[in-house]
Amino acid sequence: MNEHDSERMLALLEGCGYRETKHVEEADVMLVNTCTVREKPEQKAYSMVGRFQQLKEDNPHAIIGITGCVAQQEGERLLGRIPALDFVLGPGKIHKLPEILRDAEKGKRGTCSVGFENGCPTNLPTPHTAQLRAYVTIMQGCDNFCSYCIVPTVRGRERSRPSAAILAEIETLIRQGTKEITLLGQNVNSYAKHTPGELTFPQLLAKIDEIPGLERIRFTTSHPKDLTEETIEAFGYVEHLCEHLHLPFQAGSNAVLERMNRGHTREEYLAQIKKVREVSPQMGITADVMVGFPAEEEEDFDQTLELIRRVEFDGLFSFKYSPRPGTRAARWKGECTPEVKQRRLEILQGLQRGITLKKNKELEGSVKEILVEGRSRNSPHTMRGRTRCNRIVNFPGGSDLVGALVFVKIAKGLQNSLRGERCG
Numbered sequence: 001m002n003e004h005d006s007e008r009m010l011a012l013l014e015g016c017g018y019r020e021t022k023h024v025e026e027a028d029v030m031l032v033n034t035c036t037v038r039e040k041p042e043q044k045a046y047s048m049v050g051r052f053q054q055l056k057e058d059n060p061h062a063i064i065g066i067t068g069c070v071a072q073q074e075g076e077r078l079l080g081r082i083p084a085l086d087f088v089l090g091p092g093k094i095h096k097l098p099e100i101l102r103d104a105e106k107g108k109r110g111t112c113s114v115g116f117e118n119g120c121p122t123n124l125p126t127p128h129t130a131q132l133r134a135y136v137t138i139m140q141g142c143d144n145f146c147s148y149c150i151v152p153t154v155r156g157r158e159r160s161r162p163s164a165a166i167l168a169e170i171e172t173l174i175r176q177g178t179k180e181i182t183l184l185g186q187n188v189n190s191y192a193k194h195t196p197g198e199l200t201f202p203q204l205l206a207k208i209d210e211i212p213g214l215e216r217i218r219f220t221t222s223h224p225k226d227l228t229e230e231t232i233e234a235f236g237y238v239e240h241l242c243e244h245l246h247l248p249f250q251a252g253s254n255a256v257l258e259r260m261n262r263g264h265t266r267e268e269y270l271a272q273i274k275k276v277r278e279v280s281p282q283m284g285i286t287a288d289v290m291v292g293f294p295a296e297e298e299e300d301f302d303q304t305l306e307l308i309r310r311v312e313f314d315g316l317f318s319f320k321y322s323p324r325p326g327t328r329a330a331r332w333k334g335e336c337t338p339e340v341k342q343r344r345l346e347i348l349q350g351l352q353r354g355i356t357l358k359k360n361k362e363l364e365g366s367v368k369e370i371l372v373e374g375r376s377r378n379s380p381h382t383m384r385g386r387t388r389c390n391r392i393v394n395f396p397g398g399s400d401l402v403g404a405l406v407f408v409k410i411a412k413g414l415q416n417s418l419r420g421e422r423c424g
């Protein structure tokens, strides 16, 4: 979501006559688009602003802004805390960036624009440059209030975009060369839950599927509580919907899930995975999981490991719990020690590495459709693309293949990618 917001801000900056530079020393505008979902990225954002402050000593006209969730959370306090900061802009006010920049150019600095307006902006700026794979926001915010999560506070309540605006944006992107779109939302599969008369999420998928020229559809992030049978069934009939589902489960113990206020049990989660694999046996399944939630006992952690063994995820994003100010869990006692969190994370990641490698090896000999994205990072004669189930594949080829759908026979399953030979 932040990556997409950064793209939108870049499009707005280009509209104001600015050009992107790869050299920060040359920049007249320096923005730090921040994340507050865990402690580490927040600290990284502050140290980056510190570096920009030093650069401003050589270029006093430069404009420094903090955007994103730290901006929403801290608001005006940031202006008091960081003297060189020129403005603070929350994620619900991105469309105000041109106005704020014009004011800053004229010397009016110290603006703070945070909060949320009613409804999701209909027309969000899209990047001006052609993108093979593009993000499209369909909803913003979250109503779930998981006890550890700051997102409902810093991104606001759920707001869905009108389907007509979404379809029009996708048509524009396809005209510019996009082949694959990822529908974005904090809780994407609760799309339009509160908008009577609007398309449901699976109906929206089916409509997007009809747009000529689009090769692939993905969506993220889903919540198990809002993943309906109708959405799961859509994987069986929406032709361009890729066989990849990112479905966070966070913990394998019902006691922990309840304290997290997740609104689902491990049994319900496992039943959904079973149904998903019945509809689409090839489905690549990934998830988010955390270790060291307050009062997580060894038995709770064992249940998380057991769930991972049972599901055999294709990949996992795993994190150590860190208390976020303003959340309920941050006030709770019983936080695990850093050593316990580290040990559990290493055990969990070791388990998942073994599963990922095993699953990648199982693909050896199979033929996969690949959307070619560009050159491989390691060799100029090797191209890099992605399967429908979201695995990276490297294979010999030339850059004329970028943007093409090709078939590749998988020769080798590695830890983080697959290697193969083109066969069609």
Ligand code: SF4
Binding pocket: 142, 143, 144, 145, 146, 149, 150, 151, 152, 186, 187, 223
């Ligand atoms: S569903 Fe996701 S975004 Fe919403 S509160 Fe829970 S963790 Fe945060």
